Amino acid sequence: NAGVTQTPKFQVLKTGQSMTLQCAQDMNHNSMYWYRQDPGMGLRLIYYSASEGTTDKGEVPNGYNVSRLNKREFSLRLESAAPSQTSVYFCAGGMNTEAFFGQGTRLTVV
Amino acid sequence: DQQVKQNSPSLSVQEGRISILNCDYTNSMFDYFLWYKKYPAEGPTFLISISSIKDKNEDGRFTVFLNKSAKHLSLHIVPSQPGDSAVYFCAANDPLTGTASKLTFGTGTRLQVTL
Numbered sequence: 001n002a003g004v005t006q007t008p009k010f011q012v013l014k015t016g017q018s019m020t021l022q023c024a025q026d027m028n029h030n031s032m033y034w035y036r037q038d039p040g041m042g043l044r045l046i047y048y049s050a051s052e053g054t055t056d057k058g059e060v061p062n063g064y065n066v067s068r069l070n071k072r073e074f075s076l077r078l079e080s081a082a083p084s085q086t087s088v089y090f091c092a093g094g095m096n097t098e099a100f101f102g103q104g105t106r107l108t109v110v
Numbered sequence: 111d112q113q114v115k116q117n118s119p120s121l122s123v124q125e126g127r128i129s130i131l132n133c134d135y136t137n138s139m140f141d142y143f144l145w146y147k148k149y150p151a152e153g154p155t156f157l158i159s160i161s162s163i164k165d166k167n168e169d170g171r172f173t174v175f176l177n178k179s180a181k182h183l184s185l186h187i188v189p190s191q192p193g194d195s196a197v198y199f200c201a202a203n204d205p206l207t208g209t210a211s212k213l214t215f216g217t218g219t220r221l222q223v224t225l
Contacts, residue, residue: 004153031211042199042217043154058212090153097142097203097211101153
């Protein structure tokens with residue numbers, strides 16, 4: 001039982017490159033979330049998915065897209081990476097009011 | 111406009127003493143509050159929560175107090191232990207229509223428990 005698994009753990013991109021962050025959960029949660037953590041900013045919600053087939057914008061969605069492929073998987077895509085997207089990204093699965101987080105992806109855009 | 115605020119970026123406490131971490135919020139629609147603990151290079155882990163209809167919840171060494179009129183909550187850790195050294199995030203639940211909920215996080219307080 002791994003909980004929430006994110007890949008990759010680390011990534012360096014050049015400005016303008018694209019990539020997809022993968023997230024999978026084995027906890028049967030209906031809801032899944034993508035957050036980013038920046039120094040002094042806490043965790044900010046990028047996108048969330050209330051259930052399979054639905055996605056909604058969070059607080060900081062610009063520059064990102066998401067796909068809820070099935071109940072287990074929720075991916076985050078950066079189409080054209082920018083240095084401002086350098087951050088630590090966390091995926092979470094949730095049920096009601098509690099969220100369970102993955103270990104994070106540290107992304108650097110140079 | 112930050113709806114959940116943790117005004118103390120860091121706190122240092124001696125082992126065995128009480129640690130008090132504070133959190134303020136502005137949105138009166140928040141119906142549930144949570145504390146998360148985060149170690150370096152790991153994801154946040156759930157610690158304790160409280161519903162807006164209560165004013166106190168206790169779990170072992172951890173107690174959360176909620177003052178709705180002041181829009182303030184606090185986490186008390188007694189006694190503090192070196193393993194409690196971590197970043198603590200306060201989070202508030204914004205109820206949405208449908209089945210999803212949305213957590214809004216504070217900026218975190220780094221707690222260091224010294225020997």
